[in-house]
Amino acid sequence: MGYELRKCLCNKTVILIILIFFVVNGLEASYKSLYPEKVYDTTTTETYKKLIDEAFENIDEGRDVYLSSIFIDRFYDRQITAFVYDEEQVGYETEEVAFVNYETSAMYGLILVAVIVIISIDLERKTRMTQIISVTEKRNGRIHLAKQLAIAAVVVFINAFLFIENVIVHKLVGEIDYGMKLYNIPGYRATLFNGSILEYKIICAIGVCVIEIIIANIIYILACFLKRNIHLIIGSVCTYVVLKMISDNIAFKNYPYSLFSFFKSKNLVKEFIVVRIGNGYTYYLWIALVFLFVVMLITNVCNYFMNKTRRSI
Amino acid sequence: MEENKMPLLSVSNVTKIYNEYKALDDVSFNIGAGITALLGNNGAGKTTLINGIVGLIEVNQGTFLLNEMDNAKESKEFRRHLGFLPQECGYYDEFTALQFLRYMGAVKNVPRKKCDEVIEKYMTRLKLWEHRNKKISKYSGGMKHRLGIIQAMLNEPMLLILDEPTTGLDYVERGIFSDMMREYAKEHIVIISTHIFSDVENIAENVLILDAGKLVCNEKFEKGASIIEKYKKYFEG
Ligand SMILES: Nc1ncnc2c1ncn2[C@@H]1O[C@H](COP(=O)(O)OP(=O)(O)OP(=O)(O)O)[C@@H](O)[C@H]1O
Ligand SMILES: [Mg+2]
Numbered sequence: 001m002g003y004e005l006r007k008c009l010c011n012k013t014v015i016l017i018i019l020i021f022f023v024v025n026g027l028e029a030s031y032k033s034l035y036p037e038k039v040y041d042t043t044t045t046e047t048y049k050k051l052i053d054e055a056f057e058n059i060d061e062g063r064d065v066y067l068s069s070i071f072i073d074r075f076y077d078r079q080i081t082a083f084v085y086d087e088e089q090v091g092y093e094t095e096e097v098a099f100v101n102y103e104t105s106a107m108y109g110l111i112l113v114a115v116i117v118i119i120s121i122d123l124e125r126k127t128r129m130t131q132i133i134s135v136t137e138k139r140n141g142r143i144h145l146a147k148q149l150a151i152a153a154v155v156v157f158i159n160a161f162l163f164i165e166n167v168i169v170h171k172l173v174g175e176i177d178y179g180m181k182l183y184n185i186p187g188y189r190a191t192l193f194n195g196s197i198l199e200y201k202i203i204c205a206i207g208v209c210v211i212e213i214i215i216a217n218i219i220y221i222l223a224c225f226l227k228r229n230i231h232l233i234i235g236s237v238c239t240y241v242v243l244k245m246i247s248d249n250i251a252f253k254n255y256p257y258s259l260f261s262f263f264k265s266k267n268l269v270k271e272f273i274v275v276r277i278g279n280g281y282t283y284y285l286w287i288a289l290v291f292l293f294v295v296m297l298i299t300n301v302c303n304y305f306m307n308k309t310r311r312s313i
Numbered sequence: 314m315e316e317n318k319m320p321l322l323s324v325s326n327v328t329k330i331y332n333e334y335k336a337l338d339d340v341s342f343n344i345g346a347g348i349t350a351l352l353g354n355n356g357a358g359k360t361t362l363i364n365g366i367v368g369l370i371e372v373n374q375g376t377f378l379l380n381e382m383d384n385a386k387e388s389k390e391f392r393r394h395l396g397f398l399p400q401e402c403g404y405y406d407e408f409t410a411l412q413f414l415r416y417m418g419a420v421k422n423v424p425r426k427k428c429d430e431v432i433e434k435y436m437t438r439l440k441l442w443e444h445r446n447k448k449i450s451k452y453s454g455g456m457k458h459r460l461g462i463i464q465a466m467l468n469e470p471m472l473l474i475l476d477e478p479t480t481g482l483d484y485v486e487r488g489i490f491s492d493m494m495r496e497y498a499k500e501h502i503v504i505i506s507t508h509i510f511s512d513v514e515n516i517a518e519n520v521l522i523l524d525a526g527k528l529v530c531n532e533k534f535e536k537g538a539s540i541i542e543k544y545k546k547y548f549e550g
Binding site: 127128129130131132133134135136137138139 | 367368369389392393395397398399401402403404405406417419420421422461464465468
């Protein structure tokens, strides 16, 4: 079951990518504090805080405000709780949602899973097993199910690791007492959630896991229909973007990414790219991912033309 | 019940066009149990015909019926009775031979117990049983080929189609393979496409010859005769 997945997980490149992900995840965990107040870079924090306060004042007084995307990006560790754009005030998020969003902002696991799914499907095509399998009675029916289960397992596994790493790093660097109630964190005073920080983190992690399983399987299904790697890459990136937009729309009633306003505003698109898809390090990871596929694509195209010339000779 | 009925494959008016090139041109024939040799020069359309029968490609025109089952309309039924070795077969290299065959058994919907019996029977026969726990990546070309043959026979299909099954087999293996096919063909249809005439001369009961997509010969073959002498005209350019 999930043979390609297993093979893929033993692939050197994939192992390297996984390691990079763990390192980046650890770095990011140490850089992002769980406590909004405990940002280590105090000077910038104060400056940002001042700007934010000003922005809030302006909102309160009904004036128009614009916050740049980079600025929001820097403040992604939850000191910003309002999103404000050129002309209109577009949305607020509650403390719980802010926390969930903090937890889900990166979704490294998903990127990793997308890479694994895509590489394993590529591997499968290279084995040319499809020929003999497609003439059997069951065809791919059984295999699909097995693979989807395997993908789910990989998602859970990777997320569990990233989660544990995250918790440990936060504990070491941020000196967090996980037993503390969530409302003890200054930034989350108004929360209605009555459990400890760790409990809330676990709930978030499970939520992330479920979302990622769904997205990964959608990518897998897409991948089965799309025969070319380039379509696969575009398809999976689009899936990710669209689903992220939809989930954000569900999470925030007034969110900037309501589809209509999204396509109306350049800034929203920019912000979406930088903050949502490319949150901090994730941005570079996406670049790396795209780079990887460009390499794959180029090799494929070269192969294609080489085969073609060979045939014509 | 169905198993005991004598099988019949009828191919009627099959045409396949690749970019205006007729790879198959109005091919029709009926064949029953026994070994049928499918012959023809390179590019004559053998693989195309086989791919059409097994349903890997769609033909532009024509039908394939196996005991009245249409490979397009009742394709699942059709595939249940089908065994196929492609010209170039792919394997999961990291699997052991046994794992691979069990995997194929599972997708062919063969009950596990029966599957294991069949695997043991044919692996012993083709001298692979002692290598059953070896990874396929460590198999030689000929061993892989034999594994491909076993894979095709796992569900003991009514219609067994082998596209160049003997390439890479040594002299002894060819003998074993021929005996196995002769036995199997008593109750099943076996189609063997090959360029190595000596492999089928002693076992073939029918001969089909394709030439540039046309079926130019479809007749009973007298076992032991020499194909090249009898059908020389079809194989000289
Ligand atoms: N996918 C394809 N696209 C275009 N033409 C094809 C394709 N597959 C086969 N052909 C053409 O159809 C013709 C028949 O090919 P086929 O593979 O059936 O020959 P063959 O009899 O199996 O030859 P060989 O003995 O070399 O295996 C050839 O001229 C080939 O170039
Ligand atoms: Mg061929």
